[in-house]
Amino acid sequence: MIRLEQVSKSYPHRPKPALQRIDLRVEPGEFVYLTGPSGAGKTTLLRLLYGAELPSQGRVVVGGTDLSRLAPRHLPLLRRRLGLVFQDFRLLPRRSVFDNVALSLEVAGVGRREVQRRVSEVLEQVNLASLAQALADTLSGGEQQRVALARTLAPRPDLILADEPTGNLDPDTALGMLRLLVGDCVGGATVLVATHDPALLELVRGVRVVNLECGRLEECA
Numbered sequence: 001m002i003r004l005e006q007v008s009k010s011y012p013h014r015p016k017p018a019l020q021r022i023d024l025r026v027e028p029g030e031f032v033y034l035t036g037p038s039g040a041g042k043t044t045l046l047r048l049l050y051g052a053e054l055p056s057q058g059r060v061v062v063g064g065t066d067l068s069r070l071a072p073r074h075l076p077l078l079r080r081r082l083g084l085v086f087q088d089f090r091l092l093p094r095r096s097v098f099d100n101v102a103l104s105l106e107v108a109g110v111g112r113r114e115v116q117r118r119v120s121e122v123l124e125q126v127n128l129a130s131l132a133q134a135l136a137d138t139l140s141g142g143e144q145q146r147v148a149l150a151r152t153l154a155p156r157p158d159l160i161l162a163d164e165p166t167g168n169l170d171p172d173t174a175l176g177m178l179r180l181l182v183g184d185c186v187g188g189a190t191v192l193v194a195t196h197d198p199a200l201l202e203l204v205r206g207v208r209v210v211n212l213e214c215g216r217l218e219e220c221a
């Protein structure tokens, strides 16, 4: 699903590269934690995977598409197969939970009936069915983050990239969120979760951990 070959990324006016000669393979359906201290290059790596940055050297291949060569006009097509989860999830505050999730399908051209069906299904999965008609800004932080996750899951992405998805959540709520990302509701998608928080790694065990230190990669047992 993901293949990075000798990928380096340097930013202008920065003495050190953000990423150095990274090799990484992630198989379809795999769940991977991407860890490392602040500034190690986690966000940069994710940005390369959704085409927000180009590598300075090396190849970035996502779902068979070489992003290092992709023309910008083809990016929207690739992004349709991706689901992004950020700490700053930006819901439409005065719209209902249902509408916030439905929008992600409507922009993809999904018909009304199918929108109804899929939004209901995904709200069940993230345990928000009872709040479907609530306005987004009346929800708790954890509930809002689950709406954001539902919005990401509804179009059934092949690859989910999450950057500090539990950043603002208390440990119990963070665990709930991670269980969703590891569980059935991602529908077999490949999931990459970036975090600098070691406590998060304790929450879900038995998953692959890939560690970045100063732009270099090491696999942890």
Ligand SMILES: Nc1ncnc2c1ncn2[C@@H]1O[C@H](COP(=O)(O)OP(=O)(O)OP(=O)(O)O)[C@@H](O)[C@H]1O
Residues within 6 Å of the ligand: 011, 012, 014, 018, 036, 037, 038, 039, 040, 041, 042, 043, 044, 045, 195, 196
């Ligand atoms: N747009 C940019 N322009 C210049 N330098 C950047 C840019 N984005 C990131 N960097 C630099 O690249 C390095 C890696 O940053 P990055 O945000 O990828 O790290 P991170 O591991 O995600 O950190 P954090 O956990 O704090 O979010 C840092 O030194 C950062 O200052």
